[in-house]
Amino acid sequence: MDRRLTTRGAQRRRQLIAFATRRFAERGYHPTSVAEIVAGVGVGKGVFYWYFASKDALFLEILREAQHDLRRRQSEAIEGASTPVERIERGVRASMEWSAANRDLLTLIHFAATEEAFAPAIRKGEEVAVADAARHIRDAMSEGEVPEADAELLAHAMLGVAGHLARTYLHERRRDTAVVADAAVAFCLGGVLGPRPAARPAAGSSTRPPARSSAPAMGEPATGEPAVTAPAAGVSRAL
Amino acid sequence: MDRRLTTRGAQRRRQLIAFATRRFAERGYHPTSVAEIVAGVGVGKGVFYWYFASKDALFLEILREAQHDLRRRQSEAIEGASTPVERIERGVRASMEWSAANRDLLTLIHFAATEEAFAPAIRKGEEVAVADAARHIRDAMSEGEVPEADAELLAHAMLGVAGHLARTYLHERRRDTAVVADAAVAFCLGGVLGPRPAARPAAGSSTRPPARSSAPAMGEPATGEPAVTAPAAGVSRAL
DNA sequence: GCATCCTTTGACCGTCCGGTCAAGGGACCG
């Protein structure tokens, strides 16, 4: 659906995207009808299909723009940082700030990840962001700032923290962005640095850094029933 | 929809729940029609409405059962642990194992959280699990095992880690459950313990434990535009 | 005034949806 748009046309298009974004986030994608969107904007139904090929196409465009914007903010936030750890911190903080300012878009991304039709688009953008964070984590590792481990997994864990804290504390409970961002950063840095023998020496003297000691490299995909194995190694014993 | 069911009736009911769960997870809740479900089970449409008041009611029941089961597993996993930190570890591990064994249910919980009609049910169960984890975190704090901070927020952060790693590494990439669980536990314990001055002493000597120093107690809800504040305090400086 | 082309209208289409219901099947009991 690439058309030559006049200024007026471009405005109408933005108007439809803006209204649909709000409605999709508030009522859900499926429960929101095209009729509802055009009625909300105050135009005929044909207008919608003049600017978008389908309801799905509009949604995908919203997702695309959202991911692009988030990524841009992260890049901006990171430049100027001098150490890998500082880049990680700024990236997490930028994510939290973006999430605070773009409630609806985060909701839509969250939903899109659950629907097989949209999940691939989300995963793609997610992988890009994760690869970026993983790179900084690896940099920190090679500088000895952070213990060796699966950097990509750590990046995904940070993404999980940022997403969930944003939804719970920024959107649901409307807490102060800076405070929640600080907490998210602290948790993520703690997670990346890994659990350390605490101040007080533990009972067992063997201070084995827990299972994620990088080596086994996250074995190949498991087959059949998930292995509900024995508790493996008591990670907390290292404390 | 509380009926007196014969053995046969109870079986039919389970059959419908099982099929609908799979279908909802694979194709999405809205795109899956009641007609599709009854066709899949090989019965007439009336059967569905004999056992369930509505499509929504069935879905809510699936969610209820899922959350109940997860919680039971967590409780079982925790008993027998002697320290708060060990309880936290076992709880996280149990979540990962449950997620590995109940792919479809985790998917549905994830979706339900995005739809205003179902979100309250999810939030309720989530708050229970979080309160439980927060209690163990608080116990660990009062024993000096873990620095003081907002225990509930830390619990939510752990939930974010477990959920995202389960979806990404257990479901999507089918990695070994025990390995991913170890990584999740390690990250969570690191996050709860908080970033520590690393082995090598940092430039600035002031080893201020980062912003989450418990005190300001997560201020009241912010109003109006989200405060895209300056980067507050450079948490990573404490490293 | 005329031509062009972006824009808008809203009735209309076929389909599918969640949900209802009158009717009947069949197991068990007295």
Next chain:
DNA sequence: CGGTCCCTTGACCGGACGGTCAAAGGATGC
């Protein structure tokens, strides 16, 4: 055997959905 109650059928309902299209508007350049 008749009665009861659990279970099943599938045609049917009203309505909503995503999407189409012939026709008309309106701005702009000539």
